[in-house]
Amino acid sequence: MRRRDLAAAIVLLGFGVLAVSQARGLRPGSVVAPGPGFFPLGLAIAFSLVCVGLLVSAVRAPAGPAPGASGAAASGRLKAVATIAGLVAYALLIEPLGFRLATLGLLLFFFKALQGQRWRVALPAAAGTALVIDLVFRRWLGGNLPSGPWGF
Amino acid sequence: MDLFGGLAYGFSVTLAPANLFACFVGVFVGTLIGVLPGIGPVATMSLLLPVTYAMSPTASIIMMAGVYYGAMYGGSTTSILVNIPGEAASVVTCLDGYQMARQGRAGPALGIAAMGSFIAGTLSVLGIMLLAPPLTAVALRFGPPEIFTLLLLGFTMVTYLTAGSKLKAVAMALLGMLLGTVGLDPITSTPRFTYGSLTLGDGLGLVPIIMGLFGISEVLVNIEKGIQQEVFQTRIKGLWPTREDWRRSAAPIARGSGLGFFLGILPGIGAIIPTFISYALEKRVSKYPERFGTGVIEGVAAPEAANNAATGGAMIPLLTLGIAPNVVMAVLLSAFLIHGVQPGPLLIREHPEIFWGVVASMYVGNVMLLVLNLPLIGLWVQLLRVPYGILFPLILVFCVIGVYSESGNPWDIIVMLAFGGLGYLMRKFDFEPAPMVLAFVLGRMAEESFRQSLLMSRGRIDILLTRPIATTFLVVAILVMLAPLVVPPVKRMLRTVPLEEAD
Numbered sequence: 001m002r003r004r005d006l007a008a009a010i011v012l013l014g015f016g017v018l019a020v021s022q023a024r025g026l027r028p029g030s031v032v033a034p035g036p037g038f039f040p041l042g043l044a045i046a047f048s049l050v051c052v053g054l055l056v057s058a059v060r061a062p063a064g065p066a067p068g069a070s071g072a073a074a075s076g077r078l079k080a081v082a083t084i085a086g087l088v089a090y091a092l093l094i095e096p097l098g099f100r101l102a103t104l105g106l107l108l109f110f111f112k113a114l115q116g117q118r119w120r121v122a123l124p125a126a127a128g129t130a131l132v133i134d135l136v137f138r139r140w141l142g143g144n145l146p147s148g149p150w151g152f
Numbered sequence: 153m154d155l156f157g158g159l160a161y162g163f164s165v166t167l168a169p170a171n172l173f174a175c176f177v178g179v180f181v182g183t184l185i186g187v188l189p190g191i192g193p194v195a196t197m198s199l200l201l202p203v204t205y206a207m208s209p210t211a212s213i214i215m216m217a218g219v220y221y222g223a224m225y226g227g228s229t230t231s232i233l234v235n236i237p238g239e240a241a242s243v244v245t246c247l248d249g250y251q252m253a254r255q256g257r258a259g260p261a262l263g264i265a266a267m268g269s270f271i272a273g274t275l276s277v278l279g280i281m282l283l284a285p286p287l288t289a290v291a292l293r294f295g296p297p298e299i300f301t302l303l304l305l306g307f308t309m310v311t312y313l314t315a316g317s318k319l320k321a322v323a324m325a326l327l328g329m330l331l332g333t334v335g336l337d338p339i340t341s342t343p344r345f346t347y348g349s350l351t352l353g354d355g356l357g358l359v360p361i362i363m364g365l366f367g368i369s370e371v372l373v374n375i376e377k378g379i380q381q382e383v384f385q386t387r388i389k390g391l392w393p394t395r396e397d398w399r400r401s402a403a404p405i406a407r408g409s410g411l412g413f414f415l416g417i418l419p420g421i422g423a424i425i426p427t428f429i430s431y432a433l434e435k436r437v438s439k440y441p442e443r444f445g446t447g448v449i450e451g452v453a454a455p456e457a458a459n460n461a462a463t464g465g466a467m468i469p470l471l472t473l474g475i476a477p478n479v480v481m482a483v484l485l486s487a488f489l490i491h492g493v494q495p496g497p498l499l500i501r502e503h504p505e506i507f508w509g510v511v512a513s514m515y516v517g518n519v520m521l522l523v524l525n526l527p528l529i530g531l532w533v534q535l536l537r538v539p540y541g542i543l544f545p546l547i548l549v550f551c552v553i554g555v556y557s558e559s560g561n562p563w564d565i566i567v568m569l570a571f572g573g574l575g576y577l578m579r580k581f582d583f584e585p586a587p588m589v590l591a592f593v594l595g596r597m598a599e600e601s602f603r604q605s606l607l608m609s610r611g612r613i614d615i616l617l618t619r620p621i622a623t624t625f626l627v628v629a630i631l632v633m634l635a636p637l638v639v640p641p642v643k644r645m646l647r648t649v650p651l652e653e654a655d
Binding site: 004005008012015019022026027030031032033034035036037038039040043044046047050051053054057073076077079080083084087088090091092094095103106107110111114115125129133137143144145 | 202203317319320322323326327329330333337339340342344345368371372373375376377378541542544545546548549552553556557560562565566569572573576581583599602603606607610611613
């Protein structure tokens with residue numbers, strides 16, 4: 001049994017079953033006059049069946065190598081998760097704070113917290129980069145980017 | 153308009169200052185992102201989509217196409233000097249290109265990669281010019297059953313020609329189609345899976361999905377791995393290949409061009425698979441196959457020609473049928489649709505300036521790329537020395553800007569991040585994102601054509617078997633499915649094709 005594949009198949013199958021139950025609420029119609037639910041329902045059923053296939057093949061497959069538990073790998077994973085968390089915060093703050101300030105915060109987070117740069121390097125680098133990006137995308141290219149309550 | 157009249161008209165369009173500038177920006181940005189590992193043409197083209205709002209449709213398409221074929225040129229530089237493919241279609245170039253660099257022959261390797269790319273790119277444009285108009289005439293006879301079976305063939309190819317588990321690829325294609333059904337029903341406009349949300353009523357956006365799956369997830373994987381790029385420390389000299397290099401490369405470039413172009417036309421193939429096949433072909437026909445992988449110039453010339461020719465081939469289904477044969481073309485299709493232009497059989501008649509303008513721009517763009525890639529090689533090498541710690545925050549901010557600028561809705565950033573996380577997990581669990589994205593893009597068209605076929609035939613599914621073109625596509629799809637089971641070399645080849653189109 002290959003645990004990784006089994007876990008993936010179970011999650012996908014769960015999604016497939018959910019999709020089938022939701023698609024049944026749409027009007028499927030008939031083969032002669034297919035309705036809005038016809039295609040989604042067919043797809044959801046086919047997807048669930050394929051997921052069952054994945055499940056079976058995961059159970060029948062020989063066990064794979066154990067996942068590495070090195071410190072470097074764990075630290076790398078933590079950095080990836082922290083990056084996503086930083087970006088989610090950025091998405092939530094980009095309108096309340098404005099593009100320039102939110103971008104400055106995000107870049108500071110990347111340079112200081114993730115890469116461990118000194119403040120005297122991280123702060124000017126983040127401020128300069130945020131300013132250049134703002135100039136290029138908002139001023140020159142006329143990008144639709146939010147200003148925030150302080151007008152920047 | 154005849155062929156030469158069309159081409160002359162195309163040059164008059166391309167040489168207009170705005171279009172010429174768009175072409176330059178496209179090939180320059182393409183080379184740039186081709187050189188930089190960690191961001192590919194799909195994410196870049198998605199990023200540029202909002203920028204094209206302010207441009208004319210012709211300039212937009214010229215620029216976007218330039219990014220694609222420009223990336224093919226740039227990708228070889230990183231492969232040769234760093235042994236990391238700048239973009240996925242340059243994976244094979246690492247094998248002999250990096251070895252040549254280690255032996256002090258980085259110059260000829262870069263030179264033949266650029267020249268091979270130029271020759272193949274130019275030949276493929278010639279191919280588009282010759283093949284697209286007659287194919288357009290055939291495409292005008294396509295009805296919903298033909299469109300549906302052609303899409304089915306595309307899905308089959310993209311799932312069966314990607315690496316790893318075919319079952320996983322099929323699951324991803326079905327998931328992509330399912331996600332594509334979110335929003336209004338294309339025929340009755342009934343909301344589906346929207347749960348009362350106006351944002352979901354428009355469906356999930358292509359740009360956030362692509363940027364997430366290909367841009368964000370790539371960066372996350374690189375952050376996790378702690379990417380270290382060491383540029384080969386040598387003075388690059390003698391870019392122009394020797395007479396002996398040319399003698400050995402001429403036939404591989406010709407074969408790579410032909411193979412790449414015709415494989416590129418096929419739905420689902422993209423630019424990667426032709427590079428593997430052309431490398432395998434060169435090894436097979438070579439008098440010294442055992443030397444492949446040790447720094448032979450044929451191992452650089454053939455795949456570089458193949459990936460550039462494939463970009464031209466891939467334009468044919470888009471321009472003549474309005475069908476995107478791979479993910480990159482799906483983004484290009486979006487660029488057409490943003491400007492209210494429907495590519496397909498009527499494109500040449502209704503928008504000759506776009507069709508012929510794009511064709512002519514590819515000639516001009518290939519010349520620009522030659523200038524950008526040979527004399528400016530030092531600039532690209534310097535760029536490779538920029539640490540990834542500086543690059544990745546920029547890539548991430550650019551992804552956010554691209555997504556937000558398109559819709560002005562922070563929800564799309566969250567969608568992009570969700571797909572970024574999903575893409576990261578997909579890479580961890582060996583699921584390919586390419587079938588999912590292609591199915592997401594083409595799913596709506598597949599649904600429409602399938603339902604229209606059923607309505608046309610009053611519910612008789614055998615309409616797909618009674619029309620010759622539709623039946624042919626179905627038979628080919630079945631053969632593609634069966635091929636790995638019955639032809640061992642195909643099976644072996646498929647096991648070696650490791651990556652999706654977009655990186």
